[in-house]
Amino acid sequence: xxxxxxxxxxxKNNLKQKEVADIIGVSQQTYSTxxxxxxxxxxxxxxELCDYYKVSIDYILGLTDKNxxxxxxxxxxxxxxxxxxxxxxxxxxxxxxxxxxxxNTTSSTISAYETGKTLILTAFAYQIARKYNISLDWxxxxxxxKNLNF
Numbered sequence: 001x002x003x004x005x006x007x008x009x010x011x012k013n014n015l016k017q018k019e020v021a022d023i024i025g026v027s028q029q030t031y032s033t034x035x036x037x038x039x040x041x042x043x044x045x046x047x048e049l050c051d052y053y054k055v056s057i058d059y060i061l062g063l064t065d066k067n068x069x070x071x072x073x074x075x076x077x078x079x080x081x082x083x084x085x086x087x088x089x090x091x092x093x094x095x096x097x098x099x100x101x102x103x104n105t106t107s108s109t110i111s112a113y114e115t116g117k118t119l120i121l122t123a124f125a126y127q128i129a130r131k132y133n134i135s136l137d138w139x140x141x142x143x144x145x146k147n148l149n150f
Contacts, residue, residue: 057136079116
């Protein structure tokens with residue numbers, strides 16, 4: 001996963017890491033680990049950053065070179081995301097077990113995502129988007145455009 005655009009948008013907006021960290025309510029050290037790619041930014045904070053910079057999740061993660069930010073600010077809904085994961089499984093004829101195997105996790109983890117008990121990890125959401133050509137903005141409920149090929 002490439003987080004280069006986190007750095008680029010921060011620089012473009014003439015912000016210091018501490019300022020961005022304050023905007024999303026984390027420490028500068030935590031934000032720094034995301035920007036340099038030693039840790040993966042949680043979906044909640046990624047969503048907040050995208051809203052602040054007015055960019056799509058797909059664009060900031062490099063899934064597309066088109067910024068299709070729709071201006072739709074949302075609080076991530078675990079149940080909506082879970083429902084969308086079920087749709088992806090259905091369209092691709094995947095079982096809980098087969099999707100879990102592809103993501104190198106357990107069926108119970110996928111079930112927790114689908115039932116809205118747990119917010120999907122950014123890394124798993126990214127893998128799903130890449131493998132099935134799905135927009136993360138759609139997956140999170142920020143866009144009605146499902147596919148990355150627009």
